[in-house]
Structure formats: structure tokens, C-alpha cells
Amino acid sequence: MNLAIHISHEAAKKIGGIGSVLSGLCTCESYRQHYHKSLLYGPLFNENADEILPQKDSEIIYSTLESQGENYPALLEISKKYNIDLVYGKKKLYDEIHPEHSVEADVLLVGIKHLDTERIDLFKFRLWEHFGFKSESFKDWDYEQYLRIAIPLPDLIKVIYPETESIFAYAHEYMGIASCLKMQLFEKDEQLTKPLKTIFYAHEISTARAIVENLAGHDITFYTQLESDVSKDISLEERFGSQRHNYRNELVKLTTNFDKVIAVGDWVKQEYRYLNCIDEQPEDKLQVSYNGIPVHEVSFEAKQESRARLINYCDTLLNFKPDVIFTHVTRLVISKGLWRDIRFLEEMDSYFSNNNIKGFYILLSSLISSGRAPQDIKQMEKEYGWPVLHKESYPDLLGYEKDIYSSLAIFNAKSKAIKGIFINQYGFNSDSTGNRIPEGTGFFDIRCGSDVELGFSVYEPFGIAQIETIPYGGLAFLSRHCGCSYLLEKTFADADKKPFSIIDFTDLTQLPSSKYSSVNNDKILSMSENLRTQIESELIQLNGHDLFEKIPKNDDQRKSLLAQAKRFSVGLSWDNAVIEPW
Numbered sequence: 001m002n003l004a005i006h007i008s009h010e011a012a013k014k015i016g017g018i019g020s021v022l023s024g025l026c027t028c029e030s031y032r033q034h035y036h037k038s039l040l041y042g043p044l045f046n047e048n049a050d051e052i053l054p055q056k057d058s059e060i061i062y063s064t065l066e067s068q069g070e071n072y073p074a075l076l077e078i079s080k081k082y083n084i085d086l087v088y089g090k091k092k093l094y095d096e097i098h099p100e101h102s103v104e105a106d107v108l109l110v111g112i113k114h115l116d117t118e119r120i121d122l123f124k125f126r127l128w129e130h131f132g133f134k135s136e137s138f139k140d141w142d143y144e145q146y147l148r149i150a151i152p153l154p155d156l157i158k159v160i161y162p163e164t165e166s167i168f169a170y171a172h173e174y175m176g177i178a179s180c181l182k183m184q185l186f187e188k189d190e191q192l193t194k195p196l197k198t199i200f201y202a203h204e205i206s207t208a209r210a211i212v213e214n215l216a217g218h219d220i221t222f223y224t225q226l227e228s229d230v231s232k233d234i235s236l237e238e239r240f241g242s243q244r245h246n247y248r249n250e251l252v253k254l255t256t257n258f259d260k261v262i263a264v265g266d267w268v269k270q271e272y273r274y275l276n277c278i279d280e281q282p283e284d285k286l287q288v289s290y291n292g293i294p295v296h297e298v299s300f301e302a303k304q305e306s307r308a309r310l311i312n313y314c315d316t317l318l319n320f321k322p323d324v325i326f327t328h329v330t331r332l333v334i335s336k337g338l339w340r341d342i343r344f345l346e347e348m349d350s351y352f353s354n355n356n357i358k359g360f361y362i363l364l365s366s367l368i369s370s371g372r373a374p375q376d377i378k379q380m381e382k383e384y385g386w387p388v389l390h391k392e393s394y395p396d397l398l399g400y401e402k403d404i405y406s407s408l409a410i411f412n413a414k415s416k417a418i419k420g421i422f423i424n425q426y427g428f429n430s431d432s433t434g435n436r437i438p439e440g441t442g443f444f445d446i447r448c449g450s451d452v453e454l455g456f457s458v459y460e461p462f463g464i465a466q467i468e469t470i471p472y473g474g475l476a477f478l479s480r481h482c483g484c485s486y487l488l489e490k491t492f493a494d495a496d497k498k499p500f501s502i503i504d505f506t507d508l509t510q511l512p513s514s515k516y517s518s519v520n521n522d523k524i525l526s527m528s529e530n531l532r533t534q535i536e537s538e539l540i541q542l543n544g545h546d547l548f549e550k551i552p553k554n555d556d557q558r559k560s561l562l563a564q565a566k567r568f569s570v571g572l573s574w575d576n577a578v579i580e581p582w
Contacts, residue, residue, distance in 0.1 A: 003164045004035040005157070007149075007176025011042030011107055012053055012091075015369055016331060018172050018203055020464055021264075023093045024292050027103045028574035035168070037106065037161065041153065041179070043145045044085055044111035053107065058091035064111075074159040082119060082152045085111030088160070101294070108156060112148035123151050126185055127178070131254055138247040146175045150182035154192060166195045173203055174248040177255060184257070200255035202263045204461040205271035207249040211240050213334045217527030218458035219481045220535060223267070223506050224524050226274050235277035249275070261286045264462040265483020290487040291462045292574030295471045297566055298448060300559055303472055306449030309438045314360040316436045317388050318419050322360035324352070324551055326418075327450040329465045332365040332400055337479065339533075340456035342407050343540050344477070344547070345418055351548040352417035361420030363408070364428060364446065367398050371426035381434040387423045397424065448472040451552055456503065457482050470499050471569035473562030477547060480504035491571035495564055501550055503543050505535065510542055 006026075010019040025031055026038050046052055053060055062072045064085045072088070079086050087109040094102035124135040124147070135147065157167065171180045180198040187196050212222045229239050236243075243249040255261055256276055263269040269288050272278070278286070307325065315321050326345070330336045345361055352359050366372070376395040380386035390397050390405045397405055401424050408420050425432055428443045447468045455466035455478040462483040466476050470488075478485055480502050488500045504510075508519055523531065552558045570576060 001036040001161075001164050002034060002166050002168065003037045003039065003157075003161050004031075005039045005041055005153075005167065005169045005179075006172060007041045007170065007179045008172040009042055009175050010172075011040035012045075012109055017462075017464065021172075021201075021203065021291055024294070024574040026093045026105055027101055028292070028577075030575055032103065037164070038103075039106045039108055039157075039161075040091075041108050041149070042110075042175070043149050044087055044109040047085070047111065052087055052109065053089055053091055057094070057102070058089060058107070060087060060089040062086065062088040075156075078152060078155050078159060081155075083114050083116050084152060086156075087111075106160075108160070110149045110152060110156075112145060112151075115148050115151065119151050120148060123147070123182065127181065130185065130188075131181065131257065133250065133254060137244070137250075140247060143247040147178045150179040153179050153182055154186040158192075164194055166197070167192075168197050168199065170199045170201050171255070171258075172201045174206065174251045176201075177251040180258060181254065197260070198258040200252075200258045200261045202252075202255075202261060202268050202272060202461075204264075204459075205252065205268060205275055207236065207243050207246060207252070207275060208271040209335060209459050210246075211236075212459040215527075216529045217524065217532045218337070219479065220506050220508075220532055221524055221527050223481060226270060230270065230274055233277065236271075236274045238277075260284070262289045263287070264289065264291050266486045267481055267483055268461045290484070290577045291464050292577035293464055293468050293471070293572050295569050295573040298472055298562075300473075300562055303448050303558070303562060304555075306445040306447075306472075308449075309441045309445050310360070310362070310449040312438045313436070313441070314419075316438075317421060318360070320358055320419075323357045323553060324359045325449060325451045326359060326361040326420075326454060327364070327446055327452070327469070328362070328454040329364045329446065329468075330455075332367050332404070332424075334400075335457055335459035336365075337456045337458045338363070338365075338404055339407060340479075340536060340540070341454050342411050343537055344454065344456065345411060345415070345420065347540050347544040348548060348551075349415045349418045351544065357417060357553060359418035361418060362423065362446065363404070363420065364423045364425070365404070366424045366426050367401055368424075369426060371432055372424075374431050377425060377432065377434050381436060386434065387421050387425075390422065390424070447474075450474045451558075452477055455479070455482055456505075458505075460484075467500075467572060470572065471565050473552075473558055473565050474499070475550060475552070475561070476500040478502055480506065487572065487577075492568050495568050497561065497564060499561060499565065501543070501547055503539055505539055507539075508535065511535070511538060 006022060008018050010022065047065060062075055064079050075086055075088065089107050090104055091107050092102045093105055127133040127135060169180045169183050171177045183196055184198060186192040212218055215221045225239060253276060261272060263272060266288055269286060272286065310325050311321050328341055372395050380396055384391060392402050405422050408422050412419050423433060427433060428446050429441055430437055430439060450469045452475045453466055453469040455463055455476060457479055460482040466478050466482055467484050470476055485502050492498050552561055
């Protein structure tokens with residue numbers, strides 16, 4: 001029996017991108033053929049038993065919090081040995097668009113607040129002894145909790161999975177690195193009798209993300225510099241300064257000790273090499289494995305029904321029926337480059353106005369990942385017309401949401417043919433989005449009914465959301481530094497009509513020669529926000545006509561895109577994306 005252990009902060013609950021990857025990965029056929037058991041392993045964040053595994057398709061089998069599971073004395077023994085709490089159970093992972101596609105996985109959560117300090121100190125010593133890692137440099141609890149969950153992991157695996165033949169330990173981002181290193185040390189001490197492989201699943205390179213987000217030139221500066229530096233064997237830290245203060249950075253550098261590194265996109269692979277100053281590595285050591293998306297065939301009639309719901313929603317909110325629907329479903333962070341959405345919409349507004357076409361833009365994004373309470377949404381809807389209008393106070397606009405709404409409100413005030421709404425909520429149905437959304441509307445409608453999903457990110461390791469409209473005849477407009485751009489090019493290499501358009505914001509050769517020559521390497525590295533904004537604006541303008549021409553404007557064009565999607569979109573599915581690690 002092959003056991004896959006996935007160490008992540010999303011072991012119990014799906015919060016963001018890694019949760020989506022775990023659902024897609026574990027439910028696909030090629031994964032299930034290779035792995036007979038999957039364990040999701042992580043910290044016990046909440047000691048309220050009712051909130052640990054709240055999903056309807058989950059079950060707690062053993063819990064020290066409520067003395068549940070008397071038939072597991074070995075787990076109780078480990079709990080006492082390490083002075084930890086344990087919650088062991090099962091949950092179903094499923095495709096949220098079509099929940100009938102599901103698979104059961106084990107879940108093991110560890111409460112480590114009172115873990116025996118001698119064991120903590122010993123593990124920290126061994127990390128220094130074998131890997132040169134200085135734990136005393138980091139006082140952050142986020143670092144500490146992921147180090148601590150590593151300590152009891154080998155003993156827990158031996159007790160729960162005695163029949164396991166091979167163990168494959170996946171560190172999803174920095175959260176699982178200490179656990180994989182602990183398993184390696186256990187193997188070194190000959191206490192682990194099963195064959196072990198450790199895999200770093202690089203959903204991003206967090207150091208690269210932080211630098212890109214904080215540079216005034218964002219992706220234009222960073223990736224231009226990366227390509228120049230890698231060719232000269234200059235590392236990320238040589239260029240941008242030491243990152244030793246960042247425990248995530250230092251942990252990721254330790255993954256050169258792992259058996260394999262899986263990068264979710266071509267840029268992540270390059271960023272990993274840039275960080276570790278690696279010229280080249282064998283393809284079986286550092287490998288790109290693109291994420292996938294759920295791909296399900298729909299009829300044109302079903303697509304039209306979804307579009308009708310979105311059109312009716314627009315008519316209810318804004319009193320017009322749009323010809324084209326733009327969407328952007330995303331997390332609300334700087335890396336998504338949402339200001340580029342506004343600049344794109346400004347460009348399209350003139351084309352739409354000149355051609356007597358109307359457009360509707362839906363931005364679905366929130367700083368509250370758990371969502372706002374339905375009663376709050378309905379109260380805001382009733383009092384002042386949310387989500388068309390917003391107020392700067394809880395339960396409405398918080399933090400960065402204020403900036404986004406302000407930019408969209410200014411656009412709406414000036415635009416002639418395109419209007420947008422900002423739904424700062426998690427979910428898209430009558431329960432979560434208010435009384436004015438058409439009855440029966442669900443999240444699938446925003447995927448199936450969209451004409452264009454936007455994604456002009458400045459940092460996007462892959463970008464699952466950007467391509468979720470494509471299987472249903474929609475388009476993706478994205479930046480070159482979305483990792484999925486390369487997957488799209490490969491998948492649709494033989495397609496007559498490419499269901500995507502890519503703007504490379506680092507390709508300054510597109511600019512007029514006089515402006516291009518003025519942006520030399522010195523200006524790239526010290527690029528101001530003003531110069532970066534000018535470049536973005538000009539590149540969007542230069543690509544404006546091609547983008548407008550690509551947008552489907554009638555049902556015949558939508559039928560054609562949907563027919564093509566049925567032929568090629570299987571290449572975007574998880575079954576196509578997953579690799580067998582050995």
C-alpha cells in the first residue's frame with residue numbers, strides 16, 4: 001500500500017489555493033491508481049470539537065479533546081508521550097462544481113501548544129546538526145507550530161498505517177518542510193522501516209512573491225531581472241539582499257535535500273533555481289507539474305441558462321442587459337493586479353461604446369475568507385443597495401477592499417458602455433449574495449456564464465481561477481506571469497481559435513522604440529510606480545484591438561468557442577496534469 005501524506009494548513013478546511021489543489025489531486029484517477037491512502041496532516045488550530053471538521057461529509061474517529069475513540073489506545077499513548085492533543089478522522093474531498101465527484105481522505109490534526117519542550121529542543125538541535133538550520137533565529141509562532149507538528153509524525157504513521165509499503169511525504173509549501181525533514185531523520189536513524197520519498201510541492205516561492213509585491217515595478221522589474229541574473233549565476237539574494245530573517249525562505253532552501261521538487265508552473269521552477277542559485281537540475285529532481293481544473297461537458301443550452309441568470313442579475317442591479325460578461329474570481333491581494341482590470345475595462349469601454357455593445361464586470365473577492373453572514377449581506381442590500389454601493393465599515397468594506405471599490409466607482413462614473421460591481425463576499429448564491437440574485441443561481445453560473453475571466457496578475461504561480469471558464473466556452477485574458485499561460489499554450493497548440501490572450505508586461509520591445517530605449521536596466525531595477533503604470537497602460541492599449549476582436553459578441557461565436565472547448569479542454573483536467581512521482 002502506498003501512503004501519501006499531505007502536510008498543509010488546509011488539512012481540515014479548504015481555505016484557498018492549496019485546498020483546491022488537494023481536492024483536485026486526490027480525486028483524479030491517475031492519483032488514485034498510484035496512492036491507496038491519503039492522509040491530510042496539519043496543526044489543530046481550534047480546540048472546539050464542533051468546529052474542527054465542520055463539513056457535512058466528515059467524521060471524527062478519535063479525539064483527545066472529548067475522549068472520543070476508546071478503541072485507539074496506541075494514539076492515546078502517543079498523546080501522553082508527547083503531551084499533545086490529537087484529532088483523527090475522515091473527510092470527503094470533492095469537486096465544488098460537481099460534488100458527486102468525491103474521494104475519502106484521512107485527516108490527522110495535532111495540538112502542539114503543550115508539547116514536551118525537551119523533544120522540541122532536541123529536534124531543533126538535529127535540524128542544526130544535519131541541515132545547518134538555526135531555529136533560534138525565528139520567534140514566530142507560525143514557524144514554531146509547523147516545526148512542532150513534525151515531531152510526533154513518524155510515530156503516528158507507524159501506529160495508524162502499519163500495513164504501508166511505501167511512504168510519500170508531500171510538503172505543501174513551507175508548512176510541511178520540517179515534517180519531511182523529521183521523516184528523513186527517522187529513516188536515517190533506522191527507525192523508519194518503510195521506503196520514504198519526500199516531495200516539496202512548490203505552490204509558489206514565497207520569497208519571490210514578497211519581493212514582487214513590494215517592488216514598485218512588480219513583475220516588470222522582478223522577472224526582467226531574474227532572466228538576466230540566472231544567465232549570469234547571480235542568485236535572488238545576491239540581487240535583492242539576504243532573506244535570512246525570513247523563516248519561509250530558509251526552509252524552502254532546505255528542500256534541496258528532498259527527493260523531488262514539484263513546481264506548479266514554469267516561473268515557479270525558475271524562481272526556485274533563482275533562490276537556490278541552481279544552474280540546472282535533472283528533470284526528475286525539479287519538475288513542473290501544472291495544476292488542473294474540473295472539466296465537465298455542458299450543452300450550449302446550459303451555458304445560455306447560466307448567462308441568462310447573470311444578465312438578469314445585471315438588469316436587476318444596474319437596469320440594463322449586457323452583451324458581454326467579464327468576471328474575476330480571486331483572492332484580494334496585491335499580486336492579483338486588480339488595477340490592471342480597471343485599465344483594461346477603460347480601454348474596452350471605448351471599443352464597446354463605438355460598437356454599441358454593453359458590458360458587465362463582476363469582481364468576486366473578499367478579505368473575509370469565511371464569508372460575511374447572510375443576514376449582514378441582506379441588511380446592506382436593503383439599506384444602501386449593496387453590492388452596487390458600499391460603505392467603509394464592517395460588515396462591508398475592510399482594508400484593501402476600500403481601494404478596490406474606490407477605483408471601480410470612479411470607473412463606473414466615467415464609463416459609457418461597461419459597468420462593474422464588486423461582490424466582497426465568499427460565495428455566489430441567494431444565501432450568500434442577497435435577495436436580488438436570481439433564484440437558483442450558484443457558483444457554477446459565474447464560471448459557465450462568463451465570456452471572459454480576467455487575470456492580469458503580477459505574481460501568479462499557476463492561476464486555477466483564470467482558466468475555469470474555458471471548458472464552458474469562455475476566454476481567459478491574463479498576464480504572461482500567470483503560470484497557467486504556458487499550460488494554455490500547450491493545450492490549445494492545435495486549436496483554430498485560442499481561448500486566451502496573454503499580455504507580457506515585461507516585453508518592453510512592444511513599446512515605441514523611443515520609449516523602449518529610455519527604459520534601460522538601471523530604470524528596470526529602480527522602476528517607479530508611475531513608470532510602471534505608464535508601461536502597463538501602453539501595453540494594454542497596444543493589445544486593445546486584438547483583445548476586443550477576440551471577445552465573443554454573439555451566440556454563434558459562443559457556440560464555436562464551446563465546441564472547441566469540448567475538443568481540447570480535457571488537457572486542463574487534473575487527470576492530465578498529475579504526474580506519478582516515481
